[in-house]
Amino acid sequence: MEIRFLGGAREIGRSAVLIDDSLLLDFGMSTDNPPRLPVGSVDPDSVVVSHGHLDHVGAIPSLLSGDARPPIHWTPPTAELAMVLARDTLKLHGGTYRCPFAEAELRRLTQVSETHRYREPFEAAGYEVTLFNAGHIPGSAHVLVDDGETRLLYTGDFHTEDQRLVSGTVDRPDADAVICESTYSDVTHDAREEVERAFAESLRTTLWEGGTVVVPAFAIGRTQEAMLVCEAHDLECYVDGMGQEVTGIVRRYPEFLRDPEAMARAKSNARYVSGRDGQRRRIAESGTVIITTSGMLSGGPAMTYVPAVRGHPKHKIALTGYQVEGTPGRDLLETGSAEINGRVMPVSARVEAYDFSAHADREGLRAFLASYRDARVLVNHGDRCVAFAEELQGECFDARAPDLDETVRV
């Protein structure tokens, strides 16, 4: 089996792995401007997608240009999330270098889509492929590829601990080689209950003081997790942005949720904002909690809420995810001001950050890899892949971190 790393090698943002020049696993794009796309040109016989985040699925429609119609295999939620992301990219950037496909290719997605449940093997490009719950977001999968001689496990993004939205990964299928993500290989997450308790207490304090809390959250996964946390802690909230549509999608697939009834209660507990800026400004003044995109303050309704609350220290901005360097969210955390709508704004509202990660941490990665002591481990999807591979070598793993466009034979 020959594995070529077209993206996500020693980096995060454009995951793509090509097996024997015929089976493609993921085809993502980064959110940078200009966006980074996987390297080389590919013409796969078949495609399997691990989960519905932009950096794993964002460039998929571009595989359907000309006469190319490779079947695309994924879980039902991933298929729908891919459509939402593709429509969003087209709406925001269609016709520019920031969108690598057109309307025609997007429409072909449904023609080539083949959905599968977890643990039900299927054939793709001559391989037997099986998806397993990866515990990252609804529909996220580990991908097992078997050519009859060699079994390759591509972890995709995964979490070993339960979140409110999805249960952690428990399946450990036999494999000869593992391509393992390493996003948080040098981080130990605080216990989720502690993070949650501190988050809920902080929100409650601000509400008591008559302030409003803006909770910037990614639409896919984090918005629903924040809604579940609010409901569990008896905090009313508004929800704005693409997270509303995504909540509708994940609720249609209850078997991919940890607790569908809790999600139903969280939906009832939340009030959806329909999207006029006048309404948004009134809500921002009403002393409430607003969960809104974008998670790193780089667009979305947050661009109305943040200016509305920034002037007074009784208000709060509670970040819920990793803030990539160079984003307004990161600037806000580090400098107390951020560029919003093209203007650098000082922020007097309090700014806090909570680690609601959906990825395995240092201990989680090791707990997972303990089941693959005899396998070859290929580390990808991280800022320090080489360092993590060296740590694993020190623990007697056969591990390395392939470089971009490198081909590895297993």
Ligand SMILES: [Zn+2]
């Ligand atoms: Zn992801």
